[in-house]
Amino acid sequence: MKGERPALDRQAVLDDCERVRRTFHMLLDGAAPADLSRPTSGTRWTNAELLWHMFFGYVITRVLLGLARGFSRLPRGASKGFARMLNVGTRPFDAINYLGPCGAVRVFGLCRTGVAFDWITRSLERRLAAESERDLVRGMHFPVRWDPFFKDFMTLADLYRYPAQHFDFHRRQLSLRDSS
Numbered sequence: 001m002k003g004e005r006p007a008l009d010r011q012a013v014l015d016d017c018e019r020v021r022r023t024f025h026m027l028l029d030g031a032a033p034a035d036l037s038r039p040t041s042g043t044r045w046t047n048a049e050l051l052w053h054m055f056f057g058y059v060i061t062r063v064l065l066g067l068a069r070g071f072s073r074l075p076r077g078a079s080k081g082f083a084r085m086l087n088v089g090t091r092p093f094d095a096i097n098y099l100g101p102c103g104a105v106r107v108f109g110l111c112r113t114g115v116a117f118d119w120i121t122r123s124l125e126r127r128l129a130a131e132s133e134r135d136l137v138r139g140m141h142f143p144v145r146w147d148p149f150f151k152d153f154m155t156l157a158d159l160y161r162y163p164a165q166h167f168d169f170h171r172r173q174l175s176l177r178d179s180s
Helices: 011-029 032-037 047-071 075-088 090-108 112-128 155-170
Strands: 138-143 154-155
Touching: 011 047, 011 112, 032 138, 047 075, 047 090, 047 112, 047 138, 075 090, 075 138, 075 154, 090 112, 090 138, 112 155, 138 155, 154 155
Parallel strands: none
Antiparallel strands: 138 154
């Protein structure tokens, strides 16, 4: 692969990870209970629920990386069919995607979410360090109706960039003081 451009600027992803981690803790630490129970802008969630959803974007990335690794070893039609099936199930996914954070923030709590956020981001950083350039171009088809940042075909490199995009998008919807 001599002379080829790397599939991913690893340092940029690591920098984004650190920026998001600091931001997440700033948002958690600076939010009063009244701020957390306030509705967000453009979603049906409260600020607490949306913060949990933002954390979950990092959790789901670990799962998506594993799926993409597995599907990348199969004929492309396998992941295309899987993505098509998931697109058909968009309505139930949307309901679960909404209700999950509503319950999770009550059960899990935001204090533990901050600790888990650190763990999950560091875990992704370790995985990224272990990826070969060859692995970073592996990928699969995705259900584009599930998330505005999903593309028809995403590589592992795309997936490492995904959670910060998801986080930054939802951060703009928070109605916390000084959350912009």
